[in-house]
Amino acid sequence: MIVTAAAERELIVSVLSAYGAPPAAAALQARWLVEADLRDVGSHGLQRLPMLVRRIERGLIAPAADPDVSWRTSSVLVVDGRRGFGPVAGLRAVQECVERARSAGLALAAVGNANHLGILAPYVEAAADHGMIGIAVTTSEALVHPFGGRVAMIGTNPLAIAVPARPGPLVLDMATGEVSMGRILRHARAGQPIPPGWALDAAGEPTTDPAAAAAISPFGGAKGSGLGLALEVLVATLTASALGRDVHGTLDADDACNKGDVFLVADPSALPGGSQDGPVSEYLDAVRATPVQAGAAAVRVPGDRARAERARRQRAGVEVPDRVWHEALELARGQPASVNDGRRGVTPPRPGV
Amino acid sequence: MIVTAAAERELIVSVLSAYGAPPAAAALQARWLVEADLRDVGSHGLQRLPMLVRRIERGLIAPAADPDVSWRTSSVLVVDGRRGFGPVAGLRAVQECVERARSAGLALAAVGNANHLGILAPYVEAAADHGMIGIAVTTSEALVHPFGGRVAMIGTNPLAIAVPARPGPLVLDMATGEVSMGRILRHARAGQPIPPGWALDAAGEPTTDPAAAAAISPFGGAKGSGLGLALEVLVATLTASALGRDVHGTLDADDACNKGDVFLVADPSALPGGSQDGPVSEYLDAVRATPVQAGAAAVRVPGDRARAERARRQRAGVEVPDRVWHEALELARGQPASVNDGRRGVTPPRPGV
Numbered sequence: 001m002i003v004t005a006a007a008e009r010e011l012i013v014s015v016l017s018a019y020g021a022p023p024a025a026a027a028l029q030a031r032w033l034v035e036a037d038l039r040d041v042g043s044h045g046l047q048r049l050p051m052l053v054r055r056i057e058r059g060l061i062a063p064a065a066d067p068d069v070s071w072r073t074s075s076v077l078v079v080d081g082r083r084g085f086g087p088v089a090g091l092r093a094v095q096e097c098v099e100r101a102r103s104a105g106l107a108l109a110a111v112g113n114a115n116h117l118g119i120l121a122p123y124v125e126a127a128a129d130h131g132m133i134g135i136a137v138t139t140s141e142a143l144v145h146p147f148g149g150r151v152a153m154i155g156t157n158p159l160a161i162a163v164p165a166r167p168g169p170l171v172l173d174m175a176t177g178e179v180s181m182g183r184i185l186r187h188a189r190a191g192q193p194i195p196p197g198w199a200l201d202a203a204g205e206p207t208t209d210p211a212a213a214a215a216i217s218p219f220g221g222a223k224g225s226g227l228g229l230a231l232e233v234l235v236a237t238l239t240a241s242a243l244g245r246d247v248h249g250t251l252d253a254d255d256a257c258n259k260g261d262v263f264l265v266a267d268p269s270a271l272p273g274g275s276q277d278g279p280v281s282e283y284l285d286a287v288r289a290t291p292v293q294a295g296a297a298a299v300r301v302p303g304d305r306a307r308a309e310r311a312r313r314q315r316a317g318v319e320v321p322d323r324v325w326h327e328a329l330e331l332a333r334g335q336p337a338s339v340n341d342g343r344r345g346v347t348p349p350r351p352g353v
Numbered sequence: 354m355i356v357t358a359a360a361e362r363e364l365i366v367s368v369l370s371a372y373g374a375p376p377a378a379a380a381l382q383a384r385w386l387v388e389a390d391l392r393d394v395g396s397h398g399l400q401r402l403p404m405l406v407r408r409i410e411r412g413l414i415a416p417a418a419d420p421d422v423s424w425r426t427s428s429v430l431v432v433d434g435r436r437g438f439g440p441v442a443g444l445r446a447v448q449e450c451v452e453r454a455r456s457a458g459l460a461l462a463a464v465g466n467a468n469h470l471g472i473l474a475p476y477v478e479a480a481a482d483h484g485m486i487g488i489a490v491t492t493s494e495a496l497v498h499p500f501g502g503r504v505a506m507i508g509t510n511p512l513a514i515a516v517p518a519r520p521g522p523l524v525l526d527m528a529t530g531e532v533s534m535g536r537i538l539r540h541a542r543a544g545q546p547i548p549p550g551w552a553l554d555a556a557g558e559p560t561t562d563p564a565a566a567a568a569i570s571p572f573g574g575a576k577g578s579g580l581g582l583a584l585e586v587l588v589a590t591l592t593a594s595a596l597g598r599d600v601h602g603t604l605d606a607d608d609a610c611n612k613g614d615v616f617l618v619a620d621p622s623a624l625p626g627g628s629q630d631g632p633v634s635e636y637l638d639a640v641r642a643t644p645v646q647a648g649a650a651a652v653r654v655p656g657d658r659a660r661a662e663r664a665r666r667q668r669a670g671v672e673v674p675d676r677v678w679h680e681a682l683e684l685a686r687g688q689p690a691s692v693n694d695g696r697r698g699v700t701p702p703r704p705g706v
Binding site (some may be wrong): 073105236240244266268 | 425426427428429431456457458459461462463486491498499500501502503504506507512514516517518524525527553555573574576577578580581582585586588589590591592593596597617619621623624625626627628630632633636637640641643644645646649651652653654655659
């Protein structure tokens with residue numbers, strides 16, 4: 001079905017509020033899910049709401065948690081998410097870094113004990129909105145096998161980079177797996193095979209059966225595998241997060257979230273050249289104008305597609321699977337009470353939103 | 354032929370000294386070329402010496418230049434290489450950042466006006482040697498076509514990341530092209546076709562003829578292409594360097610080098626968790642022990658191969674093509690004098706080294 005972004009946002013806010021999220025936290029978490037759906041990243045959209053609720057019920061997400069932020073040096077911030085929503089800790093970290101980068105030119109935030117960040121692009125865009133470079137890296141459950149290996153040992157470890165440009169920044173937001181588990185699951189639901197090179201089965205053999213996929217292949221062979229592994233240990237070194245198969249809590253309702261997140265913000269105005277968005281924009285336009293190979297669409301700059309998808313859906317509405325919408329509606333209408341150690345100031349689930 | 358690393362180093366130092374490099378600069382540039390040959394990256398080894406000499410002769414490299422370094426903020430360093438050797442500016446930048454990271458936790462250097470850096474790994478290793486994370490990015494001539502495009506628009510833009518671990522750090526050092534132009538040229542010299550997917554010809558069509566290769570393909574499809582492009586504009590934003598097809602001076606003897614280099618150093622001891630090299634090392638060992646796919650060698654961590662190659666060649670010597678060695682010998686024996694605007698305090702070429 002097709003819904004407006006506003007309706008989706010309202011529904012999510014009502015559910016999260018019912019489960020104890022204060023207005024600002026509910027709005028922020030809702031914004032992150034809606035942004036994913038607006039950008040055609042359904043795996044990080046409304047579909048994640050039931051898991052967020054289950055994690056709140058089990059005390060694995062503390063919906064009212066206020067992140068604890070502390071500057072360790074002039075440029076290094078430590079953020080303890082205190083089991084709160086990922087976007088609450090993540091956006092706070094970026095905002096602090098942007099503020100600090102105005103004077104220090106550069107700031108890094110090491111975030112631990114926060115829940116799933118959702119899509120990374122909006123964090124780095126929050127730096128680019130201020131004319132700054134933003135970089136975000138986060139780890140996740142081991143779903144990717146190392147190049148040549150049979151077993152998943154590395155997170156899908158996405159990397160996002162935003163660089164100021166006109167009319168909008170370059171915004172790279174990519175996982176280091178060849179494909180997302182969400183996309184493999186969509187193939188499974190549709191009864192379609194997956195292409196060779198996407199995944200291995202439980203025995204470590206290449207498979208085209210999405211239901212058998214046990215380990216996603218790294219993107220780009222040995223290089224992509226090396227990059228994902230480097231990001232895994234980089235994040236763990238800065239956040240003291242768990243590593244590899246010990247990472248839990250972004251996909252399950254059983255464990256505290258023990259991955260880590262790192263944000264870096266750099267202010268070009270601290271440098272002699274100052275803002276470079278003029279020459280950068282001109283160059284990116286030249287890249288967009290590159291003659292294309294037979295059968296290829298126009299060359300795109302990272303972020304172009306998401307921007308176009310977002311604009312289209314803001315006009316035409318967001319496609320959401322019926323199942324996902326109805327599940328969210330049911331959550332809004334109220335579910336059987338369950339233990340929730342993490343809830344504070346909880347309001348009863350509101351019926352009939 | 355096979356030579357010792359010491360003999361190679363001595364030969365390079367004698368040539369560079371003859372062309373006006375002071376002892377420290379000659380030794381550092383020599384170390385960078387020898388390190389490349391020791392690690393089986395011949396394209397960045399002794400083979401580059403004649404081009405360095407031609408660039409000195411034409412005033413495009415100032416072999417005695419002392420980089421100008423200036424801290425713009427508590428964490429941001431600007432380095433003007435003053436047309437000197439790349440390693441002189443690059444290593445100085447890293448050393449300054451390491452020193453600053455002890456107090457600030459984090460430091461970034463934006464380097465301009467320096468010549469080719471050579472292999473990136475030793476710069477980030479210089480951070481890891483102090484228990485710190487090192488990241489290096491540099492741009493280069495546009496040799497890579499954007500995903501779906503027919504024309505080279507993006508540098509090979511390598512990225513290096515070192516993360517402390519035992520017995521040695523993880524050291525990723527990868528270009529964002531599918532393959533290096535050096536490797537394509539080796540196929541051309543050997544009269545061997547290149548595999549499909551490596552390159553396009555001048556008309557923008559896929560080619561397996563190494564002599565026809567005009568644009569290298571990005572590694573990892575759209576993701577690798579996006580990463581290379583993001584690094585291109587990130588470096589240009591921080592260093593005000595040239596972009597895309599306007600980048601010159603790492604492969605030619607005609608133009609000043611107008612690419613940029615960025616180094617980032619972060620000190621884990623600034624963070625509450627402190628050094629994580631225990632858990633990181635344990636994890637990397639588990640990754641190395643991943644069961645392997647049929648036909649695959651053992652799973653390797655970035656840096657493992659370079660370390661093994663280096664150890665082997667330190668024992669057994671460095672293989673250098675006869676042509677490359679003799680060219681270097683001829684340079685050491687003295688060449689016809691030529692105009693050299695960039696030479697200062699030049700000593701006459703020494704014969705018979």
